[in-house]
Amino acid sequence: MFRLANLRRLLSRFPAVRAVLLLATMMVMATAVTTTILLTELRQESVHRARSEAVTLTRALSEQTTRAFEGVTLSMQGIKERLSDAVGMRLALDSDMVRFLLLARSAALPQVKSIFVVDDEGFGVNSSRPDFIRRLDVSRRSFYLDALKEEKGAPVIGAPEIARVDGQWTFYVSMRLAHPDGHLRGVLVAAIDLEHFETLYDSVRLNSVSCVQLLNLDGVVMAGRSRDPLVAKEGEAPGTRCVDLHGLLPSRIVEGEEQIADEKHFVAYRRAGEFPLVMRVGVDEHLALLPWYRVMRPIVAGVVVLLLFVLGTTALLARNLARKETLEATLKERDEQLRNMVHSVKDAILTVDV
Numbered sequence: 001m002f003r004l005a006n007l008r009r010l011l012s013r014f015p016a017v018r019a020v021l022l023l024a025t026m027m028v029m030a031t032a033v034t035t036t037i038l039l040t041e042l043r044q045e046s047v048h049r050a051r052s053e054a055v056t057l058t059r060a061l062s063e064q065t066t067r068a069f070e071g072v073t074l075s076m077q078g079i080k081e082r083l084s085d086a087v088g089m090r091l092a093l094d095s096d097m098v099r100f101l102l103l104a105r106s107a108a109l110p111q112v113k114s115i116f117v118v119d120d121e122g123f124g125v126n127s128s129r130p131d132f133i134r135r136l137d138v139s140r141r142s143f144y145l146d147a148l149k150e151e152k153g154a155p156v157i158g159a160p161e162i163a164r165v166d167g168q169w170t171f172y173v174s175m176r177l178a179h180p181d182g183h184l185r186g187v188l189v190a191a192i193d194l195e196h197f198e199t200l201y202d203s204v205r206l207n208s209v210s211c212v213q214l215l216n217l218d219g220v221v222m223a224g225r226s227r228d229p230l231v232a233k234e235g236e237a238p239g240t241r242c243v244d245l246h247g248l249l250p251s252r253i254v255e256g257e258e259q260i261a262d263e264k265h266f267v268a269y270r271r272a273g274e275f276p277l278v279m280r281v282g283v284d285e286h287l288a289l290l291p292w293y294r295v296m297r298p299i300v301a302g303v304v305v306l307l308l309f310v311l312g313t314t315a316l317l318a319r320n321l322a323r324k325e326t327l328e329a330t331l332k333e334r335d336e337q338l339r340n341m342v343h344s345v346k347d348a349i350l351t352v353d354v
Contacts, residue, residue: 020321024311024314028311038299039299046292047266047289050283050289053206054209054267055253055255057206057209057268058270058279059270062279065214068196069157069275071108071111072155075105076105077175079102079188083177084177093185094119099127102114102115102128107128112191112193113166113192113193114190114191115128116128119186120184122137122140123135129165131165142158144187146158147174147187147189148176156173158172159216160220171223172190173189173192197214197222208290209284211224211225211282212282213279213281214277214280216245217245217276222277242258243256243269248278249271252271253268253269254269254270256269263286265283265284266283266285267282
C-alpha cells in the first residue's frame with residue numbers, strides 16, 4: 001500500500017513520468033496482444049493442417065480399401081455365376097473343376113488368402129488353398145451363419161476371427177449359393193489377408209497420425225497399422241466415437257474430436273463405398289502441434305526479453321525524470337527562499353565587483 005501510495009503521489013507530481021509510464025504500458029499491451037493474436041493464428045493453422053491430413057488420408061485409404069473389396073466381390077460374383085449356369089450346376093462343389101476355378105479367381109487377388117466352398121451341411125469341401133482341411137465343420141462359424149441369413153445372395157463381411165487352418169486373425173467375405181429353386185446349395189467364402197491391409201496402412205509415414213483403422217458398422221476393428229498400439233484385432237475401437245457409423249452415408253466424410261488414451265485426437269470417418277466398412281484416421285493433437293510449439297517458444301522468449309528491456313528502460317527513464325524534476329523543484333524552492341530573504345531584510349546589501 002505504501003509503494004502504491006508513493007507511486008500515485010509520484011505520478012501526480014511529475015506529469016513527464018506519468019507520460020513515460022503510460023507510453024510504456026501501451027507498448028507492453030500492444031506487444032502482448034499482437035503476439036497472442038499471431039500465436040493463436042499459427043495454432044489454428046496447425047490444427048487446420050492436422051484436420052486436413054486426417055481427411056485426405058481417410059479419403060485416399062477408403063478408396064483403396066473400396067477397390068480391394070470390389071475386386072474380391074467381383075471375383076466371387078464371377079465364381080457364383082459360373083457355378084449357377086447350366087454347366088456349373090452339374091459340377092460337384094468338391095470337384096477339381098471347381099478347385100481350378102477357385103485357384104484362377106484368387107490368383108490375381110493379393111488381398112485374399114484363399115477362396116473356399118462350404119456345402120449345405122456346413123462342411124468345407126473345396127478351396128484354392130493346398131493345405132485346406134477338407135470336411136472341416138464350419139456350420140457354427142459366423143461367416144457361414146451370416147451368409148445363410150442373406151437370402152438375396154449379397155456378399156456378407158464378418159468380424160475378425162482366428163482361422164482354424166493357420167491360426168491367424170482373418171475376416172471373411174461370404175456369399176450364399178442356391179439351387180434354381182432357391183434351396184441352399186452351399187456358401188462361397190473368401191478369407192481376407194489382414195497383412196495386406198496392414199501393409200497398406202503402414203505406408204502412412206506421418207508422425208502425427210495416431211491411428212489408421214478399418215471398422216465395421218458396429219465399431220469392431222477389422223484391420224489397422226501393425227505398429228499402432230491403439231489397434232486391437234477384436235473389440236471396439238478405443239475412445240468414444242463422434243459419429244454414428246450406421247448412419248454414415250457412402251463417400252461422406254465426418255470430422256470430429258475424440259479422446260483416445262486420455263489424449264485429444266482429430267479424427268475423420270469415411271465409408272468404404274457401399275460396403276459395411278468405415279475408414280477411420282486419427283491425428284494426435286499434441287504431435288500435430290509440435291511444430292507450433294517449436295515456433296512458439298522462441299517467439300515468447302523473445303517477447304519476454306523485449307518487454308523486460310522496455311520495462312527496465314522505462315523504470316530508469318522514469319527515475320531519472322523524477323530525480324531531475326525533484327532537483328529542479330528544490331532549486332526553484334531555494335531560489336524563492338533567497339528572493340524572499342533579500343526582499344525582507346532591512347539592512348542595505350551591497351554587491352561589490354572586485
